Amino acid sequence: MDKDKATAGKNYSQDIFEIRSMMEKSSRFMALSGLSGVMAGVYALIAAYISYQIFYFSDEIIYESLTYREVSANVIKLFLVALSTLILAVGTGFLLSYRRARRNGQKMWDAAARRMLINFSIPLATGGIFVLIMFFKGAIGLLAPATLIFYGLALVNGSKYTYxxxxxxxxxxxxxxxxxxxxIGYGLLFWTIGFGVLHIIYGGVMYFKYER
Amino acid sequence: MKSYLNNLHKAFENRTRLGVMSALTVNESVSFNDLRELLGVTDGNLASHLKALEKEQFIEVRKSFIGRKPNTSYMITKVGKTAFSEHLDALEQLIKEQSK
Known part of the structure; x- marks a missing residue:
């Protein structure tokens, strides 16, 4: 009798465990790889270094001296650096998450992944277009802050469907x-902290928390 | 017999059915294919469990087309939500009783 009770108890806990894991698995994208965050941070640090070599933002750009034309040649270079960093980071993210999903026997591209990506993309695309318009209107000193703000909003929005x-x-x-x-003069510094340092810290924490 | 034991529904005494109810609790709707992937069961097995839950009116079926492909998805009903949460509470009670 007692033995029956004990095994039944085990089953109930097992039931609860299964229910929890199913709720999580069906609504959240759990394959997101922490390592890809670390890699994105490393790319960002390299990009920040290159950007620093190309040119450094200062108050002057907004308020005086440099003409739009002078600035924009360098800003285009900067844009290219930022864009290639983004592509590299996203590519690595896909690759590592795909590998992790396969190792855990999950499907990478499930409904939760789709939902996360859509919700992440809405603020991000809005921000991307906003930043482009700001660039053409000449508000160059605010480009770095705007990318950070919109990226942050995108993460908050997407986070409902992942860790x-x-x-x-x-x-x-x-x-x-x-x-x-x-x-405003310290755009690159904040950018380096936001995209470089924070990514490495959070990626590392998530790697040790969920993947080890 | 403790009263909460009455809330343990026979319809949920199965892993697949528990899984279906869990997935439908946290999602607006889930397609047949996604359920099959999530639970790792065969088409026939899943279909028979879904039928049973449907018969209890715990879930609802919605049939639509994505392009030309038919797409069947499932949603939890109000009755199903209540029954499932009562079932969960009863499970928790049982575990608490046993660890005493």
Missing amino acids: SDIRQLGLLEILLGLLSCYF
Whole structure:
């Protein structure tokens, strides 16, 4: 009798465990790889270094001296650096997440992944277009803050469909973006912290938390 | 017999059915194919469990077309939501009783 009770108890706990894991698996994208965050951070640090060599933002750009034409030649180079960093980071993210999903016997491209990507993309695409318009209107000093703010909003929005750590990361990016709006001369510094340092920290934490 | 034991529904005494109800609780709707992938069961097996849950009116079927492909998806009903959450509470109670 007692033995029956014990095995039944085990089954109930097992039931609860299965229910929890099914709720999570069906609504959240759990293959997101922490390592890809670390790699994205490393790419961002390299890109920041290259950008620094090309040119450094200062208050002057907004308020005086340099003409739009002078600035824009360098900014286009900077855009190319930023764009290739983004492509490299996203590519690595896909590759590592795909590998992780396959190792865990999951499908990478399921409904949860789709939902995460769509919700992540809406603020991000809005921000991308906004930044382009700002560039053509000449508000160059605000480009770096705007990318941080919109990226943060994208992370917060997408975090509902993946690990909740991403939400924290998003909030920090927004905070950095706002600070960087105020301290306009230090765009590159904030950018390096936001896209480089924070990615490495959060990617590392997530790697040790979920993948080891 | 404790009263909460009455809330343990016979309809949920199966892994696949528990899985279906869990997935439908946290999603607006889930397609047949996604359920099959999630639970790792065969078409026939899943279909028979879905039928049973449908008969209890715990879930609802919605048939539509994506392009030319038919797409069947499932949603939880109000009755199903209540029954499932009662079932969960009863499970928790049982575990608590046993660890005493």
